[in-house]
Amino acid sequence: MGLFFQKNDDQFYNAFFSNSISAMLLLDHDSLLIMDANHSACSFYGYSSQELLMMKFSDLDAGEQDHADWISLTASGIRNDLEFRQRISTGEIRNVRVNVGSVDIGGKSYIHAIIMDITEKKLQEEALHATECREKELLQETIEMKDSFLTMITHEFKTPIAIINAAI
DSSP states (O other): OHHHHHHTOOHHHIIIIITOSSEEEEEETTTOBEEEEOHHHHHHHTOOHHHHHTSBGGGGBSSOOOHHHHHHHHHHTSOOEEEEEEEOTTSOEEEEEEEEEEEEETTEEEEEEEEEEOHHHHHHHHHHHHHHHHHHHHHHHHHHHHHHHHHHHHHHHHHHHHHHHHHO
16 A cells, blocks of 8 residues: 555655655554555664555554554544654664654545654663762762761760860
8 A cells, every 4th residue: 555655656745755854654544554654764663665564553562552542642633742662673672752643645544653763862861860869869868967967066066065164
């Protein structure tokens, strides 16, 4: 079915979809079958165009995704960007953000999906979170050390002063 769209020789389609540097898929709205995949999507997933056209979007899942909810959110226009964990051809799991929208081609509704690899961003967010947690722990330890020091200094100053006061 993907060849149907490519054979139309539509310059806009080629410029917008086929030759885009963004990974894009065109999915059947009901079954989530991949109806077309651009060159960037083939490069990202590591599959040939023919291999992708024999797959469903759910075949790329690395986790438990509820695609029924995703389809209804997309169709209603409530949500058009979602994050998934997907497995590419090498078996590597990638975090992706998928921006979706409904498009009508030839009287049939399809889902246009733009896939962005956000794996590095997720790793950076996790590293930042770990660093923030460690900073909080160090700050708490520093506060406890300060409090302990102040308690000790207060006690050390009170003892000589109490002796001097008693002698007067």
